Amino acid sequence: MNEFLFTQVLSELEDAVGVENCSTKQIDKLTHSVDYFWLSRMWSDRGREMPQADFIVSPKDAKEVSKVLKIANYYKIPVTTWGGGGGTQGGAIPVCGGIVIDTKRMNQIYEINTDGMYIECGAGAIYKHIEWAANEKGYATMHYPSSLTCSTVGGFLAHRGIGVVSTKYGKIDDMVLQMEVVLPNGDIINTSSAPKHAAGPDLNEIFIGSEGTLGIITKAQIRIYAQPEVRRFRGFLFKDMHGAFQAARELLQIFKPSVMRLYDEAETASLIKKIVGVSRPGAFMNVAYEGKKELVDVEEKILLETFKKYGAEDLGSDYGEKWWKEKITFFYPGHMMDLPQMFGTMDTIAPYDKIEKIYWAMKKAIETEFPNIKFIAHFSHWYEWGAMVYDRFICDNPPQDPIEAMKLHNRVWNVGVRAAIANGGVVNDHHGVGIKLGRLMKEQYGPAMQVFEALKKTLDPNGIMNPFKLGL
Amino acid sequence: MEELVISEKAKKQAESCRFCWMCRHLCPIGNATGQERNTARARALGVSMVVRGTYDLSTIADNVYECGVCGACTNNCVTGWDPKIFIQEVKAELALKGLLPEYIKTILETYASTGNAYGAKAPEGYKDTKGDVLFVLGQDAFYRSEASYKGAVALMDKIGASYALNEKANDTGATLNFLVGKTKETEDAAAACAKIMNEYKEVVVYDPVDMRFIAHEWKEWGIEVTAKVVSFNDYVKANMGKLKVAKGKNVYTPQDNYAYARDLDDTETVREILGQVGEVKDMLLNRKEANMAGSLLMDLYMHDVQMQVARDRWFNAAAMDCKVIVTENPAEYELLKATEPEGSRVMTLEEAILENAK
Ligand code: SF4
Ligand code: SF4
Numbered sequence: 001m002n003e004f005l006f007t008q009v010l011s012e013l014e015d016a017v018g019v020e021n022c023s024t025k026q027i028d029k030l031t032h033s034v035d036y037f038w039l040s041r042m043w044s045d046r047g048r049e050m051p052q053a054d055f056i057v058s059p060k061d062a063k064e065v066s067k068v069l070k071i072a073n074y075y076k077i078p079v080t081t082w083g084g085g086g087g088t089q090g091g092a093i094p095v096c097g098g099i100v101i102d103t104k105r106m107n108q109i110y111e112i113n114t115d116g117m118y119i120e121c122g123a124g125a126i127y128k129h130i131e132w133a134a135n136e137k138g139y140a141t142m143h144y145p146s147s148l149t150c151s152t153v154g155g156f157l158a159h160r161g162i163g164v165v166s167t168k169y170g171k172i173d174d175m176v177l178q179m180e181v182v183l184p185n186g187d188i189i190n191t192s193s194a195p196k197h198a199a200g201p202d203l204n205e206i207f208i209g210s211e212g213t214l215g216i217i218t219k220a221q222i223r224i225y226a227q228p229e230v231r232r233f234r235g236f237l238f239k240d241m242h243g244a245f246q247a248a249r250e251l252l253q254i255f256k257p258s259v260m261r262l263y264d265e266a267e268t269a270s271l272i273k274k275i276v277g278v279s280r281p282g283a284f285m286n287v288a289y290e291g292k293k294e295l296v297d298v299e300e301k302i303l304l305e306t307f308k309k310y311g312a313e314d315l316g317s318d319y320g321e322k323w324w325k326e327k328i329t330f331f332y333p334g335h336m337m338d339l340p341q342m343f344g345t346m347d348t349i350a351p352y353d354k355i356e357k358i359y360w361a362m363k364k365a366i367e368t369e370f371p372n373i374k375f376i377a378h379f380s381h382w383y384e385w386g387a388m389v390y391d392r393f394i395c396d397n398p399p400q401d402p403i404e405a406m407k408l409h410n411r412v413w414n415v416g417v418r419a420a421i422a423n424g425g426v427v428n429d430h431h432g433v434g435i436k437l438g439r440l441m442k443e444q445y446g447p448a449m450q451v452f453e454a455l456k457k458t459l460d461p462n463g464i465m466n467p468f469k470l471g472l
Numbered sequence: 473m474e475e476l477v478i479s480e481k482a483k484k485q486a487e488s489c490r491f492c493w494m495c496r497h498l499c500p501i502g503n504a505t506g507q508e509r510n511t512a513r514a515r516a517l518g519v520s521m522v523v524r525g526t527y528d529l530s531t532i533a534d535n536v537y538e539c540g541v542c543g544a545c546t547n548n549c550v551t552g553w554d555p556k557i558f559i560q561e562v563k564a565e566l567a568l569k570g571l572l573p574e575y576i577k578t579i580l581e582t583y584a585s586t587g588n589a590y591g592a593k594a595p596e597g598y599k600d601t602k603g604d605v606l607f608v609l610g611q612d613a614f615y616r617s618e619a620s621y622k623g624a625v626a627l628m629d630k631i632g633a634s635y636a637l638n639e640k641a642n643d644t645g646a647t648l649n650f651l652v653g654k655t656k657e658t659e660d661a662a663a664a665c666a667k668i669m670n671e672y673k674e675v676v677v678y679d680p681v682d683m684r685f686i687a688h689e690w691k692e693w694g695i696e697v698t699a700k701v702v703s704f705n706d707y708v709k710a711n712m713g714k715l716k717v718a719k720g721k722n723v724y725t726p727q728d729n730y731a732y733a734r735d736l737d738d739t740e741t742v743r744e745i746l747g748q749v750g751e752v753k754d755m756l757l758n759r760k761e762a763n764m765a766g767s768l769l770m771d772l773y774m775h776d777v778q779m780q781v782a783r784d785r786w787f788n789a790a791a792m793d794c795k796v797i798v799t800e801n802p803a804e805y806e807l808l809k810a811t812e813p814e815g816s817r818v819m820t821l822e823e824a825i826l827e828n829a830k
Contacts, residue, residue, distance in 0.1 A: 025534075026527065026531045027509050027514075027518055027531055027532060027534070027535050028507070028508070028509055030517065030518060030521060030527070030531075031508045031509045031511075031514040031517060031518070032508055034517060036491070041491055044517070044520075044521065044526075047521070047524035047525065047526045048526075049526060056508075058506055058507065082508065084493060084496065085493070085508065086493055102506070102507070102508055104506035104507070104508070105506040107506060124506065126496065126497045126503075128497040129497060129503075132756065132791075133791070136756070136791050136792065147493075149493070149494055149495070149496060149497040149498075150493030150494055150496045150497070151493075328494065328550075329550050329551075331494070332492065332494060332549070332550050332551040333488040333489070333491065333492050333551055333553070334488065334551045335550075335551060338491070339491075
């Protein structure tokens with residue numbers, strides 16, 4: 001963009017959001033160019049600049065977002081939405097430059113409605129802050145991902161996030177009632193006043209997981225839940241994962257624990273040994289169950305009986321409690337994989353008849369194709385019909401050259417995700433697609449991809465919204 | 473391109489924090505501005521890119537001055553990293569290389585010409601006095617917070633203490649330390665203060681930020697203090713018996729100052745004192761998790777943000793239905809006063825005591 005036009009756009013953006021909320025400073029461009037995506041971290045670690053936006057704007061509400069989108073549409077400037085930047089798929093990186101809309105000024109808590117059991121808040125609210133707001137009234141959001149303290153409500157919605165007590169309380173799409181969204185043309189819309197209706201397809205579902213490619217979520221009604229009277233933990237050691245799967249499926253036909261986490265033998269011997277202290281071979285599983293004490297007593301009895309049937313060794317509650325206490329510690333620098341290692345999480349989801357097969361297929365594919373890469377996994381979100389696998393690859397000595405490192409990284413992902421798709425999995429479970437996996441969307445959806453493409457074309461005819469993300 | 477020379481220790485902190493946002497929710501500045509650059513991670517990313525030679529040192533100058541050095545991030549960090557270390561070292565480097573932002577240069581000029589960052593004069597009628605114990609009020613209380621100065625002196629009088637006041641002793645070097653980190657000028661200011669202090673057997677330090685500076689940096693930098701240095705809170709607690717206080721019905725909410733709570737590991741003295749004069753009720757984010765309510769030095773160059781930082785604290789108090797906040801620090805008192813919502817009240821600790829003293 002030439003200097004004249006740049007200045008023109010800048011003055012229009014300043015008019016839309018206020019001079020102090022529109023930046024072209026290097027520090028703002030830098031900090032909005034590196035998110036939690038391994039490639040962006042590696043690239044900057046090697047001293048290279050990631051693609052940067054030309055303008056960083058921080059609107060305070062949907063009206064200001066609307067003004068920004070109208071300007072962007074007129075001048076055909078790309079727009080990337082940035083919440084907390086905690087995404088792992090490069091979804092928030094402004095790969096084509098243009099405008100970054102940082103949502104964190106939209107952090108208002110408008111209402112804590114204990115009759116309707118929801119909090120209405122701006123999409124830029126840090127999730128931990130709305131958890132505090134719920135706690136003050138004696139409730140909880142029950143959304144506890146590792147990124148709870150650093151990511152925004154809008155970020156979780158745009159990437160369909162999930163937290164550790166999902167098995168009982170659900171994923172973010174189960175936790176939202178209504179949303180306010182600004183469409184690419186600047187129109188401000190509200191989804192229906194309640195979900196689970198028959199008034200056509202659920203509009204929420206069009207924008208949840210859309211990663212800022214179809215519009216920008218600016219406000220949401222997030223569900224709150226009663227605090228459980230008790231929350232109990234139980235650790236188990238299975239001889240192998242097969243028994244654990246059978247036990248878990250049977251258990252889920254009877255009741256839903258809040259936490260269910262099964263670690264494969266490799267992860268039990270590494271992470272779980274290091275952080276939780278279980279040092280024997282096998283597959284560790286942690287289960288939490290919670291609610292009214294009388295019910296929890298019954299659930300505990302059923303859990304112990306069911307797991308015993310499948311040969312699980314009952315390790316008592318200590319390991320589980322330690323795990324709960326340390327659940328976020330896993331993600332602090334120094335406690336988990338970090339540069340200079342290359343690593344990634346290839347989470348996928350499938351029904352019980354396929355999930356084990358997918359795990360073995362991905363493991364085999366990665367370990368055969370890349371003998372120097374480790375493959376570890378755990379299964380962290382469970383349903384009556386299936387589970388998700390959180391499988392990670394770790395390469396201790398990736399190439400120092402950033403271009404070579406990028407090529408290797410993308411090859412590993414291709415191999416892993418293609419193995420998942422070939423065996424009935426999907427591109428991703430809860431981290432999203434971003435730029436990292438966009439190319440694999442067509443492989444997954446085939447002709448069904450045209451539905452997304454049609455939506456994109458209609459809502460965003462100029463293609464300004466988060467280009468090259470989600471394969472759109 | 474100006475490079476950045478910082479210690480290995482500082483580099484290590486920056487290299488760890490640069491990819492982490494786990495303490496974002498607690499940063500009072502980041503919460504007030506909503507700006508991504510106001511996170512420990514963003515500051516670390518900036519530092520690490522300058523260390524790598526990708527950007528000039530001047531790129532990160534403003535950003536280090538947007539940190540309140542309050543340590544909320546450090547306290548929350550389960551892996552023990554401390555962003556304050558690299559923040560302070562970068563400031564010293566900026567000073568050394570002549571790259572300080574203009575607004576910091578202006579404050580330093582004011583400091584050089586008037587002896588304080590605010591260009592203020594001593595309180596009206598003030599005179600240095602003699603006594604057994606040296607009472608160090610600190611620059612914020614002495615030059616910028618009349619209520620703190622008057623209340624502190626009134627409480628010392630009520631205790632019947634024989635205390636000396638010395639205007640020069642109010643400059644412990646904490647002001648320069650915030651502005652330019654560890655430089656020769658900062659060390660000289662600290663040494664000059666120590667020299668005055670060492671003329672006494674006992675010194676009472678009013679501002680926890682000064683107390684922290686003396687307890688940590690002075691010690692680390694080898695500045696010798698022969699006097700016994702006690703914090704105002706400890707001194708008051710030890711002398712409560714002389715005050716003839718009665719426990720009233722008022723409910724007080726401590727605004728834990730970060731220096732007391734985190735660096736000096738003292739969250740209970742204020743509660744014990746307040747417990748003798750009324751009921752104590754905590755607000756959201758208390759004790760070691762306290763959020764700062766602002767800095768008067770930062771108020772000189774980012775006023776609106778400091779107002780928002782203080783308003784956020786009122787919001788934390790309201791969330792727990794707390795109406796009367798009691799401060800231990802003059803800066804927090806002034807900023808909370810400037811943003812006091814209707815129906816709420818901020819008091820200094822000495823005000824709270826005096827209103828219950830016979
Ligand atoms: S201080 Fe700790 S929690 Fe905060 S960014 Fe650094 S490493 Fe992360
Ligand atoms: S020291 Fe305080 S102001 Fe600075 S980054 Fe940490 S929490 Fe924020």
